[in-house]
Amino acid sequence: MSDRFGVFLLLAANVFFAGCSMLPALPEVPFLKDGISISVKAEKDLNTFNREPHTLVVVVYQFSEQGTFRAMLEDPAGVATLLEGGIFDKIVLAKNKLVIQPGDKKKYFVDRVVGVRYIGVVAGYYIQQPGSIGRLIPFERKSNMIYFWRLFQSDPSETRLELMLGKDGIIGNII
Numbered sequence: 001m002s003d004r005f006g007v008f009l010l011l012a013a014n015v016f017f018a019g020c021s022m023l024p025a026l027p028e029v030p031f032l033k034d035g036i037s038i039s040v041k042a043e044k045d046l047n048t049f050n051r052e053p054h055t056l057v058v059v060v061y062q063f064s065e066q067g068t069f070r071a072m073l074e075d076p077a078g079v080a081t082l083l084e085g086g087i088f089d090k091i092v093l094a095k096n097k098l099v100i101q102p103g104d105k106k107k108y109f110v111d112r113v114v115g116v117r118y119i120g121v122v123a124g125y126y127i128q129q130p131g132s133i134g135r136l137i138p139f140e141r142k143s144n145m146i147y148f149w150r151l152f153q154s155d156p157s158e159t160r161l162e163l164m165l166g167k168d169g170i171i172g173n174i175i
Helices: 002-021 069-073 076-084
Strands: 032-042 056-063 092-100 105-112 118-123 134-138 142-146 149-153 159-165
Touching: 032 056, 032 092, 056 076, 056 159, 069 076, 069 118, 069 134, 076 118, 092 105, 118 159
Parallel strands: 032 159
Antiparallel strands: 032 105, 056 092, 056 118, 118 134, 142 149
16 A cells, blocks of 8 residues: 555656646747836936036846846946947847936836846946946746746736936946
């Protein structure tokens, strides 16, 4: 009797672990017109150089993978490439340039592209301090667990980012 029970447990464990490996793949995030809203709040002494505030270029990227974005933020040549706002790699799905004035409080809308998994933000401050000029934000998706099956559902609603721009860099984490 105990041999049969052991075989039963072995088969049950096999079915359980096989079921886990057959979870459905994460679906692509769908396109959404104006699907990313970016609330920008800039300090009055934004991007100060020679005791004067200046406008600031901010580039918002949408990526399919993390890629080299973080490494590029640590390298002056990489930062220059990011601030050009071009497509520097196949993981770049979209890019948008924003020009921010000192004291601005505005809301921008950009289209959310198909397959976005990360949003990268880089700001072109005169004085570039590593860690203060860019952020990489994972795109969040919802999932529900039903028994041993995970049902993924791409969130069709707008993605909201709050970008606080200080005198010398991005303040805090982007939410």
